[in-house]
Amino acid sequence: xxxxxxxxxxxxxxxxxxxxxxxxxxxxxxxxxxxxxxxxxxxxxxxxxxxxxxxxxxxxxxxxxxxxxxxxxxxxxxxxxxxxxxxxxxxxxxxxxxxxxxxxxxxxxxxxxxxxxxxxxxxxxxxxxxxxxxxxxxxxxxxxxxxxxxxxxxxxxxxxxxxxxxxxxxxxxxxxxxxxxxxxxxxxxxxxxxxxxxxxxxxxxxxxxxxxxxxxxxxxxxxxxxxxxxxxxxxxxxxxxxxxxxxxxxxxxxxxxxxxxxxxxxxxxxxxxxxxxxxxxxxxxxxxxxxxxxxxx
Amino acid sequence: xxxxxxxxxxxxxxxxxxxxxxxxxxxxxxxxxxxxxxxxxxxxxxxxxxxxxxxxxxxxxxxxxxxxxxxxxxxxxxxxxxxxxxxxxxxxxxxxxxxxxxxxxxxxxxxxxxxxxxxxxxxxxxxxxxxxxxxxxxxxxxxxxxxxxxxxxxxxxxxxxxxxxxxxxxxxxxxxxxxxxxxxxxxxxxxxxxxxxxxxxxxxxxxxxxxxxxxxxxxxxxxxxxxxxxxxxxxxxxxxxxxxx
Numbered sequence: 001x002x003x004x005x006x007x008x009x010x011x012x013x014x015x016x017x018x019x020x021x022x023x024x025x026x027x028x029x030x031x032x033x034x035x036x037x038x039x040x041x042x043x044x045x046x047x048x049x050x051x052x053x054x055x056x057x058x059x060x061x062x063x064x065x066x067x068x069x070x071x072x073x074x075x076x077x078x079x080x081x082x083x084x085x086x087x088x089x090x091x092x093x094x095x096x097x098x099x100x101x102x103x104x105x106x107x108x109x110x111x112x113x114x115x116x117x118x119x120x121x122x123x124x125x126x127x128x129x130x131x132x133x134x135x136x137x138x139x140x141x142x143x144x145x146x147x148x149x150x151x152x153x154x155x156x157x158x159x160x161x162x163x164x165x166x167x168x169x170x171x172x173x174x175x176x177x178x179x180x181x182x183x184x185x186x187x188x189x190x191x192x193x194x195x196x197x198x199x200x201x202x203x204x205x206x207x208x209x210x211x212x213x214x215x216x217x218x219x220x221x222x223x224x225x226x227x228x229x230x231x232x233x234x235x236x237x238x239x240x241x242x243x244x245x246x247x248x249x250x251x252x253x254x255x256x257x258x259x260x261x262x263x264x265x266x267x268x269x270x271x272x273x274x275x276x277x278x279x280x281x282x283x284x285x286x287x288x289x290x291x292x293x294x295x296x297x
Numbered sequence: 298x299x300x301x302x303x304x305x306x307x308x309x310x311x312x313x314x315x316x317x318x319x320x321x322x323x324x325x326x327x328x329x330x331x332x333x334x335x336x337x338x339x340x341x342x343x344x345x346x347x348x349x350x351x352x353x354x355x356x357x358x359x360x361x362x363x364x365x366x367x368x369x370x371x372x373x374x375x376x377x378x379x380x381x382x383x384x385x386x387x388x389x390x391x392x393x394x395x396x397x398x399x400x401x402x403x404x405x406x407x408x409x410x411x412x413x414x415x416x417x418x419x420x421x422x423x424x425x426x427x428x429x430x431x432x433x434x435x436x437x438x439x440x441x442x443x444x445x446x447x448x449x450x451x452x453x454x455x456x457x458x459x460x461x462x463x464x465x466x467x468x469x470x471x472x473x474x475x476x477x478x479x480x481x482x483x484x485x486x487x488x489x490x491x492x493x494x495x496x497x498x499x500x501x502x503x504x505x506x507x508x509x510x511x512x513x514x515x516x517x518x519x520x521x522x523x524x525x526x527x528x529x530x531x532x533x534x535x536x537x538x539x540x541x542x
């Protein structure tokens with residue numbers, strides 16, 4: 001890849017007069033040696049799996065293996081259909097929330113999803129993309145280019161910092177996914193590469209310090225609802241950037257800050273289920289019940 | 298660069314719930330399976346760090362065993378891999394590692410897997426593995442996030458490969474000129490090497506070389522490689538093909 005920072009990415013796009021998605025696609029072909037058509041098809045297939053996961057998740061409840069979660073997506077979706085005008089966040093935000101919850105619940109039930117960048121954060125991109133696609137009448141081809149844009153932003157974050165909760169906490173997973181979605185949505189709505197990078201920087205600032213504290217070690221509590229919130233934040237960050245708000249701390253420096261914060265995070269807050277929500281009285285009780293059940297079965 | 302392309306960020310398509318603890322674990326199991334070259338009869342899996350703390354909740358055990366069955370990351374059979382393994386005659390022992398992990402990452406697994414006694418009717422062996430039987434593989438790998446993996450150790454040799462590229466692993470003796478001959482064979486088959494590393498246990502002793510290449514390694518090349526003096530065994534690792542049993 002010819003870029004290692006978000007600033008380089010935006011500058012290359014400006015110099016060559018292409019979108020971030022287009023640049024990423026060309027770079028990907030160079031790296032893999034495969035044709036543009038093959039790489040496009042692979043990404044479109046991934047988008048179709050994401051849409052499938054949204055509709056699966058809304059069609060029926062998806063109880064997880066633990067039985068702890070799996071009903072929230074349908075609750076939010078039903079609420080939205082009952083009183084769309086009355087939702088506080090507004091219908092598009094509530095839809096993104098329902099879709100993101102749906103994909104995360106499919107994930108927790110060992111259903112099929114696409115990691116974006118991880119499975120723990122797999123609801124945020126589909127959640128914020130699918131609703132926007134319907135609203136603005138975008139084609140699957142347009143959404144596919146959005147995924148290449150999201151991938152370019154994630155590529156920089158993953159190589160400069162991290163994208164796993166075990167290394168860098170939830171900020172690295174959910175935070176990265178929101179930044180990727182925000183940048184891509186800004187570009188899909190016609191924003192410049194610089195605006196897309198600001199959207200990513202703005203989004204990432206909002207999750208700095210978020211710990212990874214899954215109850216019982218499961219990708220369920222609080223991961224699923226954090227995906228619901230994440231999809232809404234992605235829309236908000238894209239809107240801020242499209243309105244002209246800039247990330248006062250350049251996005252690359254925010255990525256570096258995330259690495260510094262993640263490296264300093266105690267091990268109990270990095271996906272070990274030893275701290276945070278996992279260590280609350282209720283979190284511990286759930287874990288005890290779970291393991292008692294597992295050892296007796 | 299730990300993450301080399303866009304599909305290590307967007308992707309893989311996988312069954313949940315965790316890219317590092319499920320999809321990455323499937324890939325670790327699958328690399329061990331491909332290094333062994335056949336369906337193992339027995340496997341010992343040791344979890345370290347976050348893997349050890351949370352493998353039950355993430356189905357990391359199901360995932361690694363799915364990989365040992367050569368399943369891809371989005372194979373819905375992963376949810377029931379333990380019973381599939383039992384039906385296939387694979388004995389699996391799961392352990393929680395004590396002491397420091399053999400690799401410096403919170404999501405580390407060590408997989409030791411053993412080949413079954415040879416049977417002429419065993420259809421699970423590939424053409425190549427028939428010519429160089431490996432009794433046991435001892436592999437340590439890390440799942441570094443988003444389903445991306447890094448193999449850190451094979452049979453006591455420190456290595457570093459991700460199985461993103463076509464990967465050729467060569468067990469050989471430390472002989473002057475062997476690597477030049479192996480690289481020459483790749484060159485003559487028009488296969489570009491994108492990375493390689495080699496190590497030995499002692500001067501003139503056992504050695505291991507890993508080639509990552511941009512193109513698949515044709516069978517004719519493997520036969521030529523096998524004929525080189527000092528080559529004991531070799532395996533091709535390729536997670537791109539959809540197979541599974």
